[in-house]
Amino acid sequence: EIVMTQSPATLSVSPGERATLSCRASQSVSSNLAWYQQKPGQAPRLLIYGASTRATGIPARFSGSGSGTEFTLTISSLQSEDFAVYYCQQYNNWPPRTFGPGTKVDIK
Amino acid sequence: QVQLQESGPGLVKPSQTLSLTCTVSGGSISSGGYYWSWIRQHPGKGLEWIGYMYYSGSTYYNPSLKSRVTISVDTSKNQFSLKLSSVTAADTAVYYCARDTGGPGDCWGQGTLVTVSS
Numbered sequence: 001e002i003v004m005t006q007s008p009a010t011l012s013v014s015p016g017e018r019a020t021l022s023c024r025a026s027q028s029v030s031s032n033l034a035w036y037q038q039k040p041g042q043a044p045r046l047l048i049y050g051a052s053t054r055a056t057g058i059p060a061r062f063s064g065s066g067s068g069t070e071f072t073l074t075i076s077s078l079q080s081e082d083f084a085v086y087y088c089q090q091y092n093n094w095p096p097r098t099f100g101p102g103t104k105v106d107i108k
Numbered sequence: 109q110v111q112l113q114e115s116g117p118g119l120v121k122p123s124q125t126l127s128l129t130c131t132v133s134g135g136s137i138s139s140g141g142y143y144w145s146w147i148r149q150h151p152g153k154g155l156e157w158i159g160y161m162y163y164s165g166s167t168y169y170n171p172s173l174k175s176r177v178t179i180s181v182d183t184s185k186n187q188f189s190l191k192l193s194s195v196t197a198a199d200t201a202v203y204y205c206a207r208d209t210g211g212p213g214d215c216w217g218q219g220t221l222v223t224v225s226s
Contacts, residue, residue, distance in 0.1 A: 034213075036155075044213070091210075094157075096171065102154050
């Protein structure tokens with residue numbers, strides 16, 4: 001099973017600032033990596049798939065990069081609605097399709 | 109726009125079988141190209157992929173749950189279902205159904221909390 005790790009666990013950012021979230025896989029997942037956003041009481045929402053492709057309707061301030069074992073989600077200028085928990089998920093080697101533990105982005 | 113909605117008991121007794129159904133609207137489960145998944149989230153914790161099925165009947169399960177999980181589809185009702193047997197308190201979680209495009213889940217239900225308690 002591929003183990004996904006995310007850092008930091010919590011990221012405190014001021015509105016308008018840039019946020020950089022990291023995700024690492026225990027072995028290569030090529031570009032088969034997705035990012036999700038989850039707000040309290042809501043289901044996760046797909047942001048990025050294929051490591052760098054934005055899902056339908058996702059604002060351009062969200063961008064993904066990386067391949068192999070190291071990935072990054074960047075939010076270029078944080079808006080109030082972006083404060084949430086972000087998960088990465090690999091879908092290269094399955095079952096199972098594994099998720100990272102999440103990074104909480106909160107207001108500084 | 110495809111929408112998914114979970115339904116089922118919110119309380120299950122230990123050792124019994126958890127049964128949930130996901131109703132898909134706005135699209136057909138039988139249309140192909142998608143995998144129909146179950147994911148769960150323990151209270152205050154991260155996400156755990158349970159498994160999925162293709163409309164043709166092929167299923168893939170998380171090895172950690174495989175002995176207790178069954179996912180099935182009822183194309184006539186445009187629904188798919190999850191059964192998890194021999195539940196314990198460790199199975200208390202919010203259960204989500206989702207449409208999987210062969211990797212990422214692009215459409216999720218709102219989730220349903222299932223508590224295992226006597």
